[in-house]
Structure formats: C-alpha cells, structure tokens
Amino acid sequence: MREAIVEVAQRLIIQQGVRATTMDQIAEALGISKKTLYEHFASKDGLVEACADAFLTQIERKLCEIRQTHTENALLPMIATANYIYTLLTSLNPILYTELRRVIPHARAQVLPRIQSIVQRQLALSVAQAVKEGLFRQDLPMDILPLWMSFVIVQVVLNPALAEQARKSIAEIYAETILLLLYSFTTEAGRRLLENYKSQIFQIYVR
Amino acid sequence: MREAIVEVAQRLIIQQGVRATTMDQIAEALGISKKTLYEHFASKDGLVEACADAFLTQIERKLCEIRQTHTENALLPMIATANYIYTLLTSLNPILYTELRRVIPHARAQVLPRIQSIVQRQLALSVAQAVKEGLFRQDLPMDILPLWMSFVIVQVVLNPALAEQARKSIAEIYAETILLLLYSFTTEAGRRLLENYKSQIFQIYVR
Numbered sequence: 001m002r003e004a005i006v007e008v009a010q011r012l013i014i015q016q017g018v019r020a021t022t023m024d025q026i027a028e029a030l031g032i033s034k035k036t037l038y039e040h041f042a043s044k045d046g047l048v049e050a051c052a053d054a055f056l057t058q059i060e061r062k063l064c065e066i067r068q069t070h071t072e073n074a075l076l077p078m079i080a081t082a083n084y085i086y087t088l089l090t091s092l093n094p095i096l097y098t099e100l101r102r103v104i105p106h107a108r109a110q111v112l113p114r115i116q117s118i119v120q121r122q123l124a125l126s127v128a129q130a131v132k133e134g135l136f137r138q139d140l141p142m143d144i145l146p147l148w149m150s151f152v153i154v155q156v157v158l159n160p161a162l163a164e165q166a167r168k169s170i171a172e173i174y175a176e177t178i179l180l181l182l183y184s185f186t187t188e189a190g191r192r193l194l195e196n197y198k199s200q201i202f203q204i205y206v207r
Numbered sequence: 208m209r210e211a212i213v214e215v216a217q218r219l220i221i222q223q224g225v226r227a228t229t230m231d232q233i234a235e236a237l238g239i240s241k242k243t244l245y246e247h248f249a250s251k252d253g254l255v256e257a258c259a260d261a262f263l264t265q266i267e268r269k270l271c272e273i274r275q276t277h278t279e280n281a282l283l284p285m286i287a288t289a290n291y292i293y294t295l296l297t298s299l300n301p302i303l304y305t306e307l308r309r310v311i312p313h314a315r316a317q318v319l320p321r322i323q324s325i326v327q328r329q330l331a332l333s334v335a336q337a338v339k340e341g342l343f344r345q346d347l348p349m350d351i352l353p354l355w356m357s358f359v360i361v362q363v364v365l366n367p368a369l370a371e372q373a374r375k376s377i378a379e380i381y382a383e384t385i386l387l388l389l390y391s392f393t394t395e396a397g398r399r400l401l402e403n404y405k406s407q408i409f410q411i412y413v414r
Binding site: 137141143144145147148151152155156159161162165166168173176177179180181183184185188 | 344348350351352354355358359362363366368369372373375380383384386387388390391392395
C-alpha cells in the first residue's frame with residue numbers, strides 16, 4: 001500500500017506541483033479513506049519527501065541502466081543520459097522548480113544535495129572512460145570538475161530565475177548546458193563524434 | 208572629500224571585509240572626525256553601497272581599457288580580462304564573498320545584478336568578434352549564452368559554498384571556469400591559440 005500511495009502521489013505532484021496536490025486528492029485517486037492514508041503517512045510533508053526520494057532513486061536506476069546499454073563508446077551513454085533527463089524535465093510541471101526551493105520541506109537540505117551527488121557520481125564515472133578512449137581532454141581539472149558541474153546543474157540549470165529571464169524551459173537550458181560542457185570536455189576526435197550525436201539530446205521519445 | 212572617503216573605505220573593506228570595517232576606523236584613517244564623516248555619509252550602509260558602486264565602475268573602466276589595448280586577435284583581450292579578474296579576486300578578503308550574500312544591504316538587489324550585467328555585456332562584445340575571426344564556434348547558443356554565463360559567475364563561481372567544498376580559492380575557481388568555457392567556445396584554430404595563452408590567466412602580476 002505504501003508503494004501505491006507514493007506512486008499515485010508522485011504522479012499527481014509531477015502533473016500539478018506540490019502545493020496544488022492535496023491529501024484529499026491522493027486518497028480519492030487511490031480509492032481509500034483519508035484515515036487510511038494518514039496511517040501510512042502522518043503528514044503531507046512526509047509523503048512528499050518519500051515521493052522525492054522514490055523519484056531520485058528511479059532516476060539513478062535508469063542512469064545505471066543507460067550506462068550498461070550503451071557501451072560502443074564513452075560519449076554515447078552521456079548523450080543518452082542527457083536525452084533521458086531532458087525528456088524527464090520536459091514532463092515536470094514547471095512550478096516544481098520554484099517549489100523545490102521554497103515549498104518542499106528540507107528540499108535545500110536533502111533533495112538538492114542528493115541531485116548534486118548524483119551529478120558528481122555520474123560525471124566521475126563517465127569522464128575517466130572518455131579520457132581513456134581519447135574522446136575527452138586529458139587536462140580536465142578533475143579535482144573540481146564533478147563538484148563544479150553539480151553546482152552548475154543545481155544553481156544555474158535548475159534555477160527558475162534563469163529560465164524565466166531567458167524565456168526558455170528548464171529542459172532547454174539543461175540540454176544547452178550539457179552541450180556547452182561536452183564541447184569543452186571533448187578532444188578533436190570527441191567533437192567529431194559529438195557533432196554526429198548532439199541532435200539526439202533534444203529528441204523527446206515516447207516511453 | 209567624498210571621493211577620498213570612498214577610496215579609504217574601499218581599501219579597508221577589501222582588506223578586512225565589511226563587518227570588520229567600522230566608521231571609527233575610516234574616520235581615523237582619513238584623519239577626520241566622525242561628525243565630518245557622517246556629514247558625507249549618513250550611514251555605514253550608504254558608504255558601503257558607494258564603495259561597491261565605485262569598485263564596479265573601476266572594473267568596468269579597466270575592462271574597456273583592456274579591450275582597447277589588446278587588438279591582435281579576439282581571444283587575447285579575453286585572456287587579459289580573465290587574468291585581471293583573477294588577480295583582483297586574489298586581492299579580496301574571502302569574507303567578502305560571504306558578506307556579499309548576507310551582510311551588505313541590497314547586495315542581492317544591486318551588486319549581484321550589476322556583476323551579471325557586466326559579464327553579459329563583456330561576453331556579447333567579445334564573442335561576435337571571435338566568431339568573425341574563426342576562433343569561436345559559429346553555433347554558440349547566443350540567445351542564452353551571455354545570461355547563462357552571468358548566472359555561472361554569480362551563482363557558481365562567486366558561491367562561497369563551492370570554494371569551501373572544493374578547498375580552492377574563488378580566484379582559482381574563477382580561472383578554471385573561464386578556461387573550461389573558453390575550451391567550449393573555441394574552434395580548432397581558437398583552441399591552438401588558447402593552448403598558447405592559457406597559462407597567462409593564472410599569472411599574478413604586480414600592479
């Protein structure tokens with residue numbers, strides 16, 4: 001039951017944002033009483049936290065799967081990852097980016113740092129292999145790059161102020177950011193491959 | 208007199224930070240009474256604002272001068288600018304970066320946006336010429352790039368949390384960031400020039 005609650009709550013939150021999603025709606029969508037709902041989650045805050053947690057765990061699982069599927073070269077899993085995240089960001093109600101900083105309790109303390117650590121781990125995993133294959137520059141500042149990139153994602157890409165001023169969606173800013181950084185990381189050989197792949201980042205596929 | 212006050216206050220603030228600099232110290236360093244000081248600036252907040260304003264104006268003037276001095280190619284003024292800012296950031300008391308977000312009144316509302324607009328203007332000026340000379344890629348996303356980069360500077364580079372976690376100075380993070388982005392912007396020809404120049408960003412010259 002707990003899992004079913006999180007699944008339904010997550011779907012509603014993704015569609016309408018945290019504030020607009022009520023415990024009443026969630027109970028109704030599940031066909032259960034509010035009493036039953038509150039037996040599993042003592043507060044909406046707790047349920048929202050469980051949803052964020054489940055959401056990020058799904059993403060991590062998917063990223064792992066992508067790395068295992070695309071083994072032709074080290075650039076391809078990065079393109080596939082970027083395309084997956086781009087599609088995901090496109091599916092979220094934009095209000096969530098604002099709520100991430102303001103409404104969700106502990107968001108700053110838990111969700112944003114977790115996103116940062118996912119970015120850092122992903123980058124560290126990918127870069128070593130890409131350098132080995134001659135696709136990324138050998139002189140990348142690896143002592144700060146994963147941390148630096150995690151700040152770029154959380155403080156710049158997921159920053160509603162930038163999207164608003166740029167009149168772009170956060171998904172578009174994400175994709176442009178990844179492309180800019182891949183252009184920085186790649187060697188001449190890596191760039192030739194990147195030119196072939198880059199349009200795939202912006203494709204939205206039907207899952 | 209007003210100018211002399213701002214000059215002395217600015218020097219003290221750069222050395223010791225805003226909070227540690229008192230109106231008493233400033234009056235003493237100028238050899239004037241506190242009464243005279245307060246005739247020119249009704250509050251410390253007002254004086255700090257005037258200092259920030261004068262500081263940023265000096266920077267803008269210097270950047271303009273740099274662009275006029277280095278005309279051999281479009282990359283050189285960018286390297287010289289990066290080296291000037293790197294040296295400048297090295298000379299500031301690091302407490303200022305924290306104070307910029309917390310102590311200085313209206314900092315978020317005035318200083319940070321002004322830094323952002325300087326970055327945007329600089330980038331827009333430089334990129335067009337570099338693209339024309341074949342040193343920067345023609346497919347740079349110019350609709351968002353100046354704004355994007357101004358967010359990277361203010362939200363990532365000047366973010367004390369990143370410097371602290373990376374165990375680097377903000378000046379080093381600035382220089383690494385500029386180098387990463389120049390690697391992204393440049394064409395193959397631009398990269399060859401960049402390889403020649405890049406160590407100059409990190410040189411501290413005596414002014």
